[in-house]
Amino acid sequence: MAVRQIRRSSIWTNVLITFVMVLTFLNLVVVSGILVGLIQGAVDAVRTHYISDVIISTPTSKNYIENSPAVIEILKKDSRIDSFSARYLKAGTVEANYKAQVKTTDKTDMASASFAGIDPIAEDKVADISRFIVEGSFLTPLDYDQVVVGSYLLKRYMPVDSPGFSTLSSDVRPGTKIRINVGGVQREVTVKGIIKSKLDEINMRVFMVDSQFRNLVGRTDYNVNEISIKLKPGNDPVRVRDDLLVQGVGQVAKVQTFTDAEPKFIKDMIQTFAILGDIFSSIGLVVAAITIFIVIFINAITRRKFIGILKGIGISGEAIEVSYVMQSFFYAITGSIIGLLLVYAVLQPFIAAHPIDFPFSDGILVAPISSTLFRIALLIISTVIAGYVPARMIVRKNTLDSILGRN
Amino acid sequence: MIETKKLQRSFFTGNIETKVLKGIDLKVETGEFIAIMGRSGAGKSTLMYQMSLLDEPTAGEIIIDGNDTHKMTAEEKTKFRLEKLGYVFQDYALIPELTALENVVLPLLMQGVEKSKAYELSFESLSKVGLVNHLHQLPSQLSGGEQQRASIARAIAHQPNILFADEPTANLDNESSRAVMKIFTELHAAGQTIIMVTHEEPYGKMAQKIVRIDDGQIIGIEKN
Numbered sequence: 005m006a007v008r009q010i011r012r013s014s015i016w017t018n019v020l021i022t023f024v025m026v027l028t029f030l031n032l033v034v035v036s037g038i039l040v041g042l043i044q045g046a047v048d049a050v051r052t053h054y055i056s057d058v059i060i061s062t063p064t065s066k067n068y069i070e071n072s073p074a075v076i077e078i079l080k081k082d083s084r085i086d087s088f089s090a091r092y093l094k095a096g097t098v099e100a101n102y103k104a105q106v107k108t109t110d111k112t113d114m115a116s117a118s119f120a121g122i123d124p125i126a127e128d129k130v131a132d133i134s135r136f137i138v139e140g141s142f143l144t145p146l147d148y149d150q151v152v153v154g155s156y157l158l159k160r161y162m163p164v165d166s167p168g169f170s171t172l173s174s175d176v177r178p179g180t181k182i183r184i185n186v187g188g189v190q191r192e193v194t195v196k197g198i199i200k201s202k203l204d205e206i207n208m209r210v211f212m213v214d215s216q217f218r219n220l221v222g223r224t225d226y227n228v229n230e231i232s233i234k235l236k237p238g239n240d241p242v243r244v245r246d247d248l249l250v251q252g253v254g255q256v257a258k259v260q261t262f263t264d265a266e267p268k269f270i271k272d273m274i275q276t277f278a279i280l281g282d283i284f285s286s287i288g289l290v291v292a293a294i295t296i297f298i299v300i301f302i303n304a305i306t307r308r309k310f311i312g313i314l315k316g317i318g319i320s321g322e323a324i325e326v327s328y329v330m331q332s333f334f335y336a337i338t339g340s341i342i343g344l345l346l347v348y349a350v351l352q353p354f355i356a357a358h359p360i361d362f363p364f365s366d367g368i369l370v371a372p373i374s375s376t377l378f379r380i381a382l383l384i385i386s387t388v389i390a391g392y393v394p395a396r397m398i399v400r401k402n403t404l405d406s407i408l409g410r411n
Numbered sequence: 412m413i414e415t416k417k418l419q420r421s422f423f424t425g426n427i428e429t430k431v432l433k434g435i436d437l438k439v440e441t442g443e444f445i446a447i448m449g450r451s452g453a454g455k456s457t458l459m460y461q462m463s464l465l466d467e468p469t470a471g472e473i474i475i476d477g478n479d480t481h482k483m484t485a486e487e488k489t490k491f492r493l494e495k496l497g498y499v500f501q502d503y504a505l506i507p508e509l510t511a512l513e514n515v516v517l518p519l520l521m522q523g524v525e526k527s528k529a530y531e532l533s534f535e536s537l538s539k540v541g542l543v544n545h546l547h548q549l550p551s552q553l554s555g556g557e558q559q560r561a562s563i564a565r566a567i568a569h570q571p572n573i574l575f576a577d578e579p580t581a582n583l584d585n586e587s588s589r590a591v592m593k594i595f596t597e598l599h600a601a602g603q604t605i606i607m608v609t610h611e612e613p614y615g616k617m618a619q620k621i622v623r624i625d626d627g628q629i630i631g632i633e634k635n
Binding site for chain 1: 460465466486489490491492493494496500504506507508509513517518521522565566625
């Protein structure tokens with residue numbers, strides 16, 4: 005009977021109810037998926053464009069990774085490693101428009117920055133950061149006295165005016181001369197490019213070629229500050245980390261997988277957004293349940309006479325209730341199937357290819373199949389209950405009153 | 412056989428009691444065809460609703476084929492109606508989403524009759540009422556007379572012990588009414604027990620007996 009009722013009821017009614025169920029499904033899966041994906045996008049960006057799979061960094065008690073060349077030799081021999089980028093890091097300042105300074109006591113246009121000496125080719129292979137150049141071009145190994153400046157160091161990209169955070173207010177563009185001050189050494193360099201990503205670590209740095217950085221700060225021992233390691237596909241970062249520790253790298257540096265290095269607050273944020281998503285989903289679930297309740301209630305109440313007749317001719321109340329529950333089940337299943345197709349065949353691949361441009365991350369849609377199946381089960385259960393309750397209310401009414409339309 | 416003993420039915424509006432049936436004693440033998448007649452509000456439909464177990468009497472007994480229905484639970488009554496009784500309502504009472512054939516087959520399937528057998532019995536039943544060419548039409552595609560015949564087919568498909576008909580011709584034109592009454596006559600001739608409520612004298616006279624009711628009491632039983 006449920007099948008006949010669905011087949012022979014208005015197609016627009018069926019389309020509308022199914023549409024509501026699809027929207028509910030999307031609300032359940034996509035809202036929380038986007039919320040989690042918002043953070044996951046940021047996390048993935050940190051992994052892809054900065055930390056990579058394994059990172060070797062300077063112990064807190066040291067200024068750099070001692071005996072870095074030996075560590076690098078170990079990395080070169082490991083066949084599981086696709087590429088790595090060794091970075092020299094040091095804090096300093098950048099100055100712009102310093103030639104306009106009239107008196108030595110005048111304050112110049114200055115900003116604090118983190119300087120990174122890199123092998124441009126290796127860095128780009130590991131972290132693919134050249135894609136974030138928004139003005140000018142990225143470094144090449146032969147560049148001399150040229151730097152790439154992070155966008156957060158420029159006021160036109162970072163229009164904040166805070167005592168604790170300074171930016172260059174002058175019009176710094178590719179070709180502009182700026183002055184850098186690192187480790188007590190001052191040098192005039194030319195801006196080759198400006199880099200802008202959604203990672204603070206990139207936006208607040210000034211990049212220069214590693215050989216020049218070594219000369220600048222006198223790091224003649226080739227000891228670097230961090231090494232990001234990209235593994236070949238299929239290799240387990242945990243095993244690589246453990247093997248590096250066994251080989252003694254842990255004695256001179258901190259060796260972490262991406263997950264180890266992920267800050268706790270990021271993990272907390274993912275959990276927070278997941279909870280928020282669940283709250284929104286719960287509201288969606290209640291809305292869906294109410295919708296189905298109303299639909300089935302109106303359906304049942306307008307068919308009260310026929311329900312009475314069915315009972316009158318001996319059809320049990322349970323059988324009638326089951327037919328309404330089956331209708332609800334049908335709408336929930338149909339909505340879920342269409343929703344599944346939309347999520348996994350359309351939305352997820354599309355958003356993966358065209359991430360949502362949030363201010364601090366490229367948001368993706370995170371929808372693990374196990375959690376989606378759980379949400380489908382929730383949707384079906386709530387829909388079935390929402391269909392059963394009104395059917396039961398009408399079926400319980402006195403048979404003769406239903407047949408005769410008496411209250 | 413169906414027998415009522417001191418059957419009473421009252422309706423209450425607040426504390427005000429309206430007695431519609433005031434102690435009806437009636438016996439209908441197996442194979443009999445009786446017509447319950449009376450003026451509007453006399454209690455004839457109410458009597459039929461009690462006898463057909465669609466309603467609960469306020470007092471009294473109804474015994475059908477030796478079963479004291481007063482002792483039956485609601486579930487047992489539902490099952491009893493499904494298996495032993497047949498109903499024809501004034502407004503046909505067909506399920507609008509089901510075709511004529513599906514309307515007839517539904518109670519059979521609910522009784523647990525095998526699907527192919529249920530369709531076979533339904534086909535036979537619809538043939539008996541002359542609707543073999545309308546098997547797959549929805550009620551909305553049938554005329555009033557055809558709908559009532561489909562309703563009769565549904566009521567008799569499972570060969571009920573008693574067939575109840577509540578004003579079966581009230582909504583029909585003369586030609587359709589005669590066709591319906593002809594079916595009842597044929598069913599009675601084949602041994603079917605029929606209890607029919609009608610206010611139309613000519614159709615009442617087609618029954619074996621007329622039970623006349625007024626003010627909730629039997630005022631006379633006439634043999635035709």
